[in-house]
Amino acid sequence: MPTAGWWEALWPDPAGVLAKVGLKPGMNVIDLCSGDGWFTLQIAKVAHHVVSIDIDPNMLEVARQRLTEGGITNCDFVAGDAYKISKLWPAHADFVFMANAFHGVPDKPRLASSVRDALKPSGRFAIVNWHPRPREETVILGEPRGPKTELRIGQQAVKVAVEPSGLRMVEVLEVPPYHYAAIFEKP
Ligand SMILES: C[S@@+](CC[C@H](N)C(=O)[O-])C[C@H]1O[C@@H](n2cnc3c(N)ncnc32)[C@H](O)[C@@H]1O
Numbered sequence: 001m002p003t004a005g006w007w008e009a010l011w012p013d014p015a016g017v018l019a020k021v022g023l024k025p026g027m028n029v030i031d032l033c034s035g036d037g038w039f040t041l042q043i044a045k046v047a048h049h050v051v052s053i054d055i056d057p058n059m060l061e062v063a064r065q066r067l068t069e070g071g072i073t074n075c076d077f078v079a080g081d082a083y084k085i086s087k088l089w090p091a092h093a094d095f096v097f098m099a100n101a102f103h104g105v106p107d108k109p110r111l112a113s114s115v116r117d118a119l120k121p122s123g124r125f126a127i128v129n130w131h132p133r134p135r136e137e138t139v140i141l142g143e144p145r146g147p148k149t150e151l152r153i154g155q156q157a158v159k160v161a162v163e164p165s166g167l168r169m170v171e172v173l174e175v176p177p178y179h180y181a182a183i184f185e186k187p
């Protein structure tokens with residue numbers, strides 16, 4: 001998880017990103033690989049309920065503090081592996097949000113199948129990913145930031161990894177300055 005200063009500079013409007021990728025009032029949401037809760041807080045302000053899942057309990061603790069300070073009571077925090085999403089939170093979700101993490105998943109088709117099992121029919125999976133640009137070009141606060149160049153994948157590679165699960169790509173959106181969002185739907 002990056003240090004806060006440049007993360008805030010990169011994501012000054014997390015609520016705007018969430019609205020753009022399809023978060024709506026009343027939804028039950030899972031923020032997968034939620035980190036320190038930068039997006040989770042804004043999800044909680046809109047959704048009916050959000051579950052914050054991360055493998056790192058320390059990250060979840062930071063997120064818990066952030067949401068508590070924000071007066072949020074409609075969030076649960078679950079420590080565990082993203083592959084086990086539907087076991088970690090068995091109630092089916094309307095929306096699974098995954099930002100800045102899909103590029104690092106070793107077995108992406110397996111993760112996609114797990115997300116499919118966690119979604120209701122017509123539920124959506126939004127993946128916010130770094131564009132596959134060289135790391136030297138993604139400068140924030142004067143320095144190259146983000147994952148190693150070789151880990152970055154484009155929208156076509158994401159589609160190829162996710163669609164065998166049965167989830168269908170329905171939209172790809174620009175999320176400036178350095179990201180795109182690939183949106184999938186469960187039939
Ligand atoms: C770069 S951070 C992104 C956090 C958040 N999504 C955001 O955009 O602000 C990636 C997060 O993924 C979590 N993570 C890595 N592998 C995971 C796994 N197998 N299951 C669940 N979380 C994982 C890390 O602990 C870290 O908090």
